[in-house]
Amino acid sequence: MKKNIQKNAVLKLTLVLLMCICYTSAWAQSRTITGTVIDDQKVPLVGASVLIAGTSLSTTTDLDGNYSIQAETGQTLMFSFVSMETVSVVIGNQTTINATLNGTKILDEVVVVGYGTKKKSDIINSVVSVSAKDLTKVATSDIGEMLRGKAAGVQVTLASGAPGGSSTIRIRGQRSITGGNDPIVIADGVRIGSINDINANDIESLEVLKDAAAQSIYGARASNGVILITTKRGKEGKTSVTYNGFSGIQTINRNFDIYSGEEFAQLKREAFRTNNGGAYRPDEQIFSALELESVQTGNYIDWEDLIIRTGETQNHAVNISSGNDKFSIFSSLNYINTKGVIPNSDYNKVGLRLNADQKINKWLKIGLNTSFQFYDTNNPNNGGVLLNAITTSPLGKVYNDDGSLRWLPGGFEENKNPLIDLNETTNLIEQRNDILNLFLDITPFKGFKYRLNASRRSWNYKRRSYNTARSLAGISNNGQGSGAIQFQDNVEWQLENIFTYNFNIKEKNHFAITAVQSISETEANSFTNNADRLPNDILGIGGLEGAFLNTPDISGTKRGIVSGVGRIEYDYNSKYYFTISGRTDGSTVFGRNNKWAFFPAANLGWNVYKEKFLENVNEINNLKLRFSYGSVGNEGISPGQSQSYADQRDYIIGDIRVSGYIPGPQLPNPDLKWETSTTFNAAIDLGLFNDRITSTVEFYNTRTKDLLVAQALDQSSGYASRLSNIGEIENQGIEVTVNSDLIRTDDFRLKLGVSFTKNNNKIISLYGKDADGDGREDNDVANRWFIGRSIGVFYQYQPIGIFQQGEDIVNSAQPLAQPGDVKLRDVNGDNLINDQDRVITSQAPDWYGTLSIGTEYKGFDMSADFYTVQGVTRNNTFLYGYTEGGSLRGIKNGIKQDYWTPENPGGNFPRPNEGNDPSNIFTMGLQDASYIRLQNITMGYTLPRNLLDKFGLNNLRIYVTGSNLFTITDYQSFSPERSPNEYPEPVTIVTGLQLGF
Amino acid sequence: MINYKIMKHIKYIYFSVLLAALTFVSCESFLEEEIVDAISVDYIYSSPQGLEVGVNALYNRMRLYNVPSGDNSNLQANVFFMAATDLGFHRTWFTPYSPSAHTPSRYPSDKWNNAYRIIDKASAIITSARSIPMDETAKNKLVAQARVIRGELYLDLISAYGTILLDTIPTTPQNINDPVVYAAATTEAVFGVINADLDFAVQHLDWQVPTGRYAQGVARHLRGKAAMWQSDWEEAAGQFDAVVNNGTHGLVELSQVFGADVNHREALFVYQKDQTLGDGDALAGGGGFWLGSAFTQRLYEKQSGTDPVAGGEVIISNEYGGQGLGWFFPNNYLKSLYDRVNDKRFSTYYWPEDYREYMVNNPAHPRFGQPITQPEDNYRRFHWSLKKYADFQTKLPNTNDSYKDYMYYRFAETLLLASEAHHNLGNNDLALRYINMVRRRGYGLDPNAAAPAVDFTVWTQDTYLEESARELAFENNRWFLLKRLGVLGERVSLHYRNGDNTTSEAADAANSQTPWQPQFVNVPVPQSQIDIMGDAGSQFNIGY
Numbered sequence A: 001m002k003k004n005i006q007k008n009a010v011l012k013l014t015l016v017l018l019m020c021i022c023y024t025s026a027w028a029q030s031r032t033i034t035g036t037v038i039d040d041q042k043v044p045l046v047g048a049s050v051l052i053a054g055t056s057l058s059t060t061t062d063l064d065g066n067y068s069i070q071a072e073t074g075q076t077l078m079f080s081f082v083s084m085e086t087v088s089v090v091i092g093n094q095t096t097i098n099a100t101l102n103g104t105k106i107l108d109e110v111v112v113v114g115y116g117t118k119k120k121s122d123i124i125n126s127v128v129s130v131s132a133k134d135l136t137k138v139a140t141s142d143i144g145e146m147l148r149g150k151a152a153g154v155q156v157t158l159a160s161g162a163p164g165g166s167s168t169i170r171i172r173g174q175r176s177i178t179g180g181n182d183p184i185v186i187a188d189g190v191r192i193g194s195i196n197d198i199n200a201n202d203i204e205s206l207e208v209l210k211d212a213a214a215q216s217i218y219g220a221r222a223s224n225g226v227i228l229i230t231t232k233r234g235k236e237g238k239t240s241v242t243y244n245g246f247s248g249i250q251t252i253n254r255n256f257d258i259y260s261g262e263e264f265a266q267l268k269r270e271a272f273r274t275n276n277g278g279a280y281r282p283d284e285q286i287f288s289a290l291e292l293e294s295v296q297t298g299n300y301i302d303w304e305d306l307i308i309r310t311g312e313t314q315n316h317a318v319n320i321s322s323g324n325d326k327f328s329i330f331s332s333l334n335y336i337n338t339k340g341v342i343p344n345s346d347y348n349k350v351g352l353r354l355n356a357d358q359k360i361n362k363w364l365k366i367g368l369n370t371s372f373q374f375y376d377t378n379n380p381n382n383g384g385v386l387l388n389a390i391t392t393s394p395l396g397k398v399y400n401d402d403g404s405l406r407w408l409p410g411g412f413e414e415n416k417n418p419l420i421d422l423n424e425t426t427n428l429i430e431q432r433n434d435i436l437n438l439f440l441d442i443t444p445f446k447g448f449k450y451r452l453n454a455s456r457r458s459w460n461y462k463r464r465s466y467n468t469a470r471s472l473a474g475i476s477n478n479g480q481g482s483g484a485i486q487f488q489d490n491v492e493w494q495l496e497n498i499f500t501y502n503f504n505i506k507e508k509n510h511f512a513i514t515a516v517q518s519i520s521e522t523e524a525n526s527f528t529n530n531a532d533r534l535p536n537d538i539l540g541i542g543g544l545e546g547a548f549l550n551t552p553d554i555s556g557t558k559r560g561i562v563s564g565v566g567r568i569e570y571d572y573n574s575k576y577y578f579t580i581s582g583r584t585d586g587s588t589v590f591g592r593n594n595k596w597a598f599f600p601a602a603n604l605g606w607n608v609y610k611e612k613f614l615e616n617v618n619e620i621n622n623l624k625l626r627f628s629y630g631s632v633g634n635e636g637i638s639p640g641q642s643q644s645y646a647d648q649r650d651y652i653i654g655d656i657r658v659s660g661y662i663p664g665p666q667l668p669n670p671d672l673k674w675e676t677s678t679t680f681n682a683a684i685d686l687g688l689f690n691d692r693i694t695s696t697v698e699f700y701n702t703r704t705k706d707l708l709v710a711q712a713l714d715q716s717s718g719y720a721s722r723l724s725n726i727g728e729i730e731n732q733g734i735e736v737t738v739n740s741d742l743i744r745t746d747d748f749r750l751k752l753g754v755s756f757t758k759n760n761n762k763i764i765s766l767y768g769k770d771a772d773g774d775g776r777e778d779n780d781v782a783n784r785w786f787i788g789r790s791i792g793v794f795y796q797y798q799p800i801g802i803f804q805q806g807e808d809i810v811n812s813a814q815p816l817a818q819p820g821d822v823k824l825r826d827v828n829g830d831n832l833i834n835d836q837d838r839v840i841t842s843q844a845p846d847w848y849g850t851l852s853i854g855t856e857y858k859g860f861d862m863s864a865d866f867y868t869v870q871g872v873t874r875n876n877t878f879l880y881g882y883t884e885g886g887s888l889r890g891i892k893n894g895i896k897q898d899y900w901t902p903e904n905p906g907g908n909f910p911r912p913n914e915g916n917d918p919s920n921i922f923t924m925g926l927q928d929a930s931y932i933r934l935q936n937i938t939m940g941y942t943l944p945r946n947l948l949d950k951f952g953l954n955n956l957r958i959y960v961t962g963s964n965l966f967t968i969t970d971y972q973s974f975s976p977e978r979s980p981n982e983y984p985e986p987v988t989i990v991t992g993l994q995l996g997f
Numbered sequence B: 001m002i003n004y005k006i007m008k009h010i011k012y013i014y015f016s017v018l019l020a021a022l023t024f025v026s027c028e029s030f031l032e033e034e035i036v037d038a039i040s041v042d043y044i045y046s047s048p049q050g051l052e053v054g055v056n057a058l059y060n061r062m063r064l065y066n067v068p069s070g071d072n073s074n075l076q077a078n079v080f081f082m083a084a085t086d087l088g089f090h091r092t093w094f095t096p097y098s099p100s101a102h103t104p105s106r107y108p109s110d111k112w113n114n115a116y117r118i119i120d121k122a123s124a125i126i127t128s129a130r131s132i133p134m135d136e137t138a139k140n141k142l143v144a145q146a147r148v149i150r151g152e153l154y155l156d157l158i159s160a161y162g163t164i165l166l167d168t169i170p171t172t173p174q175n176i177n178d179p180v181v182y183a184a185a186t187t188e189a190v191f192g193v194i195n196a197d198l199d200f201a202v203q204h205l206d207w208q209v210p211t212g213r214y215a216q217g218v219a220r221h222l223r224g225k226a227a228m229w230q231s232d233w234e235e236a237a238g239q240f241d242a243v244v245n246n247g248t249h250g251l252v253e254l255s256q257v258f259g260a261d262v263n264h265r266e267a268l269f270v271y272q273k274d275q276t277l278g279d280g281d282a283l284a285g286g287g288g289f290w291l292g293s294a295f296t297q298r299l300y301e302k303q304s305g306t307d308p309v310a311g312g313e314v315i316i317s318n319e320y321g322g323q324g325l326g327w328f329f330p331n332n333y334l335k336s337l338y339d340r341v342n343d344k345r346f347s348t349y350y351w352p353e354d355y356r357e358y359m360v361n362n363p364a365h366p367r368f369g370q371p372i373t374q375p376e377d378n379y380r381r382f383h384w385s386l387k388k389y390a391d392f393q394t395k396l397p398n399t400n401d402s403y404k405d406y407m408y409y410r411f412a413e414t415l416l417l418a419s420e421a422h423h424n425l426g427n428n429d430l431a432l433r434y435i436n437m438v439r440r441r442g443y444g445l446d447p448n449a450a451a452p453a454v455d456f457t458v459w460t461q462d463t464y465l466e467e468s469a470r471e472l473a474f475e476n477n478r479w480f481l482l483k484r485l486g487v488l489g490e491r492v493s494l495h496y497r498n499g500d501n502t503t504s505e506a507a508d509a510a511n512s513q514t515p516w517q518p519q520f521v522n523v524p525v526p527q528s529q530i531d532i533m534g535d536a537g538s539q540f541n542i543g544y
Helices: A002-019 A132-136 A143-147 A212-216 A261-275 A289-297 A303-307 A382-391 A418-424 A472-476 A540-546 A945-951 B002-008 B010-023 B041-046 B048-066 B073-083 B110-129 B136-161 B187-204 B216-229 B233-246 B332-337 B411-424 B428-442 B461-472 B478-484 B488-495 B527-539
Strands: A031-039 A049-052 A058-060 A066-071 A076-080 A087-090 A099-101 A110-113 A116-119 A127-131 A154-158 A167-171 A184-187 A190-192 A203-209 A226-231 A237-251 A311-323 A327-339 A346-361 A364-378 A425-442 A448-467 A481-505 A509-534 A549-572 A576-587 A596-607 A620-634 A645-648 A651-653 A656-658 A661-663 A675-688 A693-712 A721-744 A748-765 A793-796 A799-802 A822-824 A839-842 A847-857 A860-870 A873-875 A926-928 A931-942 A955-969 A987-996 B088-090 B267-271 B328-330 B406-410
Touching: A049 A066, A058 A066, A058 A237, A066 A237, A076 A099, A087 A099, A110 A203, A127 A132, A132 A143, A132 A203, A143 A154, A143 A167, A190 A425, A190 A448, A190 A481, A212 A576, A212 A596, A212 A620, A212 A675, A237 A955, A261 A289, A303 A382, A303 A418, A311 A987, A382 A418, A418 A425, A418 A472, A448 A472, A448 A540, A472 A481, A481 A540, A509 A540, A620 A693, A645 B041, A651 B048, A661 B041, A661 B048, A945 A955, B041 B048, B041 B110, B048 B110, B048 B136, B048 B267, B073 B088, B073 B110, B073 B328, B073 B478, B110 B136, B136 B187, B136 B216, B136 B478, B187 B216, B216 B233, B216 B267, B216 B406, B216 B411, B233 B411, B267 B411, B332 B461, B332 B488, B406 B411, B411 B428, B411 B461, B428 B461, B461 B478, B478 B488
Parallel strands: A031 A099, A184 A226
Antiparallel strands: A031 A066, A049 A058, A049 A076, A076 A087, A110 A116, A127 A203, A154 A167, A184 A190, A203 A226, A237 A311, A237 A987, A311 A327, A327 A346, A346 A364, A364 A425, A425 A448, A448 A481, A481 A509, A509 A549, A549 A576, A576 A596, A596 A620, A620 A675, A645 A661, A651 A656, A675 A693, A693 A721, A721 A748, A748 A847, A793 A839, A799 A822, A847 A860, A860 A931, A873 A926, A931 A955, A955 A987, B088 B328, B267 B406
16 A cells, blocks of 8 residues: 555656646745634535635645645634635644534625625625536536536527637627627736637636626726636645546537438439429439439438548646745646547647746735647638538549549539548648736735736737648649638737725725726737649648749737726625726727727615524525616727728739729728617525525616617718717616525435526617608618617518419419419518518527536536527528528538429428529528527546545546537527538537546 | 824835836827728828829729629629620529519629729719829829729619719718718719710820720720710710721721730720739739630530540530530520621630530540530530630639630720711711621621622611621620610510520520519619618619
8 A cells, every 4th residue: 555655656746747847936934734624514524725814825625624734823714615604713822723614605705806806795796606617517628618508697609619619608698789799808817818718727716797887897898798717826735736637529410411312313303303394304414424323323422421520539637736825836737639520620729827926025925827828720621521511412423433532523513522622621720829917916004905917918820721732722723732821910918007905994884995007908910821823732831932823911900998997895894885986998999089988887785684684584594685887888899990091902004013092891980989888787696595595686787879880881872881889779688597405415415506598689779860750760771770679680581481383373472483482471461572571580599598407426426507598590591502502403412301392282492493593592591599408417426535545646536528418409500509511519428537636 | 093004004105106107108199099001091082192093993993893703793793784685595593584583682782882882982083183283184194084984884873773873972981971862863964974074084085005094995985875875876976986087996807806815906995804913803913703604615514425434525624615604605596696607706706506516625535536426405514605705815724713804895886886876867878887897807808898798788776786796795785785775675585595404495484484574674773772761762773
């Protein structure tokens, strides 16, 4: 046994050395305090936090509830544990301090809010905390995906499921049209570009700020919500090392069929038949020789089988933390590797973090947060591959007789061999992302703190794509290669001066004053060179000097923002709360006279449960009412839109290139100003039966004024659109979260959580004009904006069936239609189909919600999360588009539909037509994209203490996780949130290991 | 108590404030925005150099308007006027006059939108030039180019859409929100602008200019055309006669008309392209134009005669036009107009009609070099095709992209229009002389020497329309000519055909009878324009 320990010690030492060569820490001499932490049932608490007040030094209890920490006499030890009351003990002469933590008080948990932290019971804003544990249980490299369903009011949809892909996050609906809807992500007080600029395993806590009062402190870019991430920091005491890793496989699910070889051949016959006056033509006239061979022998091509593979994913993270009373450090290394379901698509990411804190003296402290991430992504032609897997005709031959890939498998250029480009194209993207953040804290006397926070963030992007001479593009170019190279560099710096002062008057009156001044600037520069017709492939894109044609493109933008913020918080005896704040922001992107704006906010909170009349109601341990009202601004538009500038449009005169400049189709707007969102938020927090049931219900109403929109202009003006501030829209909604510890015994725990979010989005006002005099404000039909409807709507004809033989078509609203054509709804009944018959259909979901279940039995744990979105409509181009194989012409394969023929009058899709797309088939795309998904299911086992001791370990858990195992939806695609040609979120099954020592 | 604390720690507070003060940055200059990758609009409208680059850019935009790259609705908008006439046969791609597509919301909006965009910029240049101090002659030459473009575009708009909007005041950020009354412009008002612009251009443009630039010849040609729409035969004849008599322009050898270099004396105006100067509509060289492919059969897809080992008889190669699309073909009516033996245009402007004139070009095929076997019954693979836009120089065989210069107006049309104008003035001798010049050249004869065997001796509208068809088929004039003469609906109904892949022409059950509607004489104004005009939209798209 001893040998075992030594062996492990060597292993551990090696790991430590490997992971943190740069580690330096001076071990100070201070007293060791040990003890045990137990709960009111006398059960040892595992992982309870032991913190020396006023420092960042802390440790956690082991599996027996024991801890050991270096501390000095006179310091205060704070013992805390999730859902327990915090206990403080001042250190005297003793070397052993035991603590008993009572009850299940969620209220004492500490939550990070704007520029500070607060106990949950003191929070009167709309803030949701998501635990790091809940995040990392989803096996993905995308933190957005991890966040999905974890917080009411936060809607996450897939932006790209490709390896290294990301998500779109919307907090409380879409409130801006062009002003941007992405929340800002603040990591350790520094705005970062994307939520994925952080490693998931580095996250200590993640908070989402939803109401205006919470956001007001982050103002300018916070109008769409704020995601606050705090990364882990070094803690005083024993060095701790944890490892978390998983690896597994990925596939994709689809809920549609494509035409089989036989079915496709029949579709083609039907399409030709329609064009031939209803008579079938002989196969020889329809099919090429290659196709005919397939039809006759029954050897069809299964492109999906040839193209899609099983992907692989692995993720390894090692965290090391240590520290003493003067210095602490946290470092981490993260490696992610994913090989996608499309051959050649892969993603590699290495993330490094180093957070350090140095106390210089009693009143001065400096800290450093650094993060470096290196990614490389390979995604040659991803979209095209999935498209081709669906749409390439199954007739013909994949290979030439010599075994090489056949360019045109069926002999027609509409169906080129999709396997060629899998082998012959590359698209390599290398990115580097670094964050450097230095802060200096001055705390001259109790309650006062000044922080200077300086940061620089940079993002470096390199793309090299190349199509060889043998690629499809190369074949078109007479056997010459082509490609592009792009270098982009974005740099953002930020400087903040933060003053906070907390004081009490007569014990019960607590005040906190915050003042912040901040300035930041972002600069982006991009250079792209497209190279066409390279004579050979020897150097790939590296040989672009030899290209017949090189086309450079250069672009750059610069934007900046300056802000000043003030906030006064007051509470009386932690019972009545009042906060008022104001901020003023100036942004470069607005018109000369409209750069500055002021945004105020106020909150009220009432801890009702602390009132006398509830004191004796034991069932209720928390009841809080909160109200907030405030404004924030949105400046999320691209730079330069308030200024008139001209695009370069050169020409050739007398065979010589001449320079030309002309304004583009977008008219500038020198009066551009801030878009302002004002939110009223009312909420009730409830804790019942000692927090066995906790619930939060929030109601909100956000009015967004001076919307920044690309307003379509009258084309005869010579311009297509202009960015304008117009009108007002409303987002109103309700969010309900209920969590319960249904069963809690020594051995068995069952937890159930439900969240529900309903958001209503509608346009209140546009231009305030009533030109038609009907007493209602006019809609803007050209832009598809209708008063009282949501921002995103479809406005098009509505198909109501298929014309049948024998039907009185001549006297219908479509007198020229043929049997088998799409029948449209004549909305106004004037027996004409024209622009008056277009129908409005909303795109936004009615509601979305989650159900999560968690159980623990002895060392086993299991959790499952279901996620649903209801009432969404999407336009599926694969139901009608030619390129997407939806137009029933027998040229491209596509998603299988029940099409009409004289023999199949019940078909709900129009009659195939070889010559052209069937009339009005473009109206057939709207499809219900609601879905229910088993987002995540995890089963794990944690090794018991006695076994862990044998190996000298702190923690060892093995687990199996399945993500996106099934989705129930009517939307015909790989994912209800993506078109069938877009990379869907994969079905992932992984096994993982968590290790701590 | 608090005060005492603060006093005690005053040095720290001083230190903090000092540090904060050092890191404060001046705001006002910081918030000034600088654009790093584009030039200010003021430059174009306030200096002689700016005026010149502004005019150059108008040419670039005009090329996008008439010679767009790629396969898109902008190409459809152009092909429609070339092919959806009494001479055309549609196989696939988009269906002209289809009841579900020839509507305000589906018909391509590109011509309308692009025309108004260019008009507005031309107006801005014309207006701002007045206050730019520079040499008057040089200035007038630049302004004349902007004005010929504006006049040309308004002529396009009114002849295609019938009812249009007229606006010669440049749009600015300051006037965009001024109240607008959307009123359909009167024909007189529109032609007032067209006439004035073109008259100015005629007065100030030179006859001889570098290739690619507007010259006096094209300005007069356009001014004459505009006069024809106003039935001002005198004016029209005068303008055309000036072009004929000046001598800058004349008929060239038949083989040269659409030959390798179209910058010849017959060309009145040629859009310039050169891939090496930048590939794309926005770049100097222009993008790949698909027109030639759109009109060419795909002989290389032919299945008959396929050898089990060597494959098909025909492989993609430049000699047969490279990659083709075969979306539109000349129809049987047009074919019937030609004397296929003696009229050299039949073999010059078109690919061979007889399959035996194509040779097996697959070197691996046993019948290499011999005439191909009879193609199967499939129009996509084999149909009598237009060759005018075939590009044997810049088009790579496996692409549809052509970078050949594109001749947009030519002298043969001037002669034919002049013939019509003089006929209407009762001057039939001159009318016959002009039409016969074109005809004789078509027969490979000297245009200026009488040729009794082919010469017309009587001028009728039918002979005129037929000769115009033989010479100018699938160029951008036919649809407008028929419309101006009031015979568009009648002729399209009689001869235009929708078909498909098969040789049983017009067997398409849905489209065999072109469902001509009276409102089709005007193409529909885009729905986006109608939607924005509200109730005023009812003045437009009458009948749609």
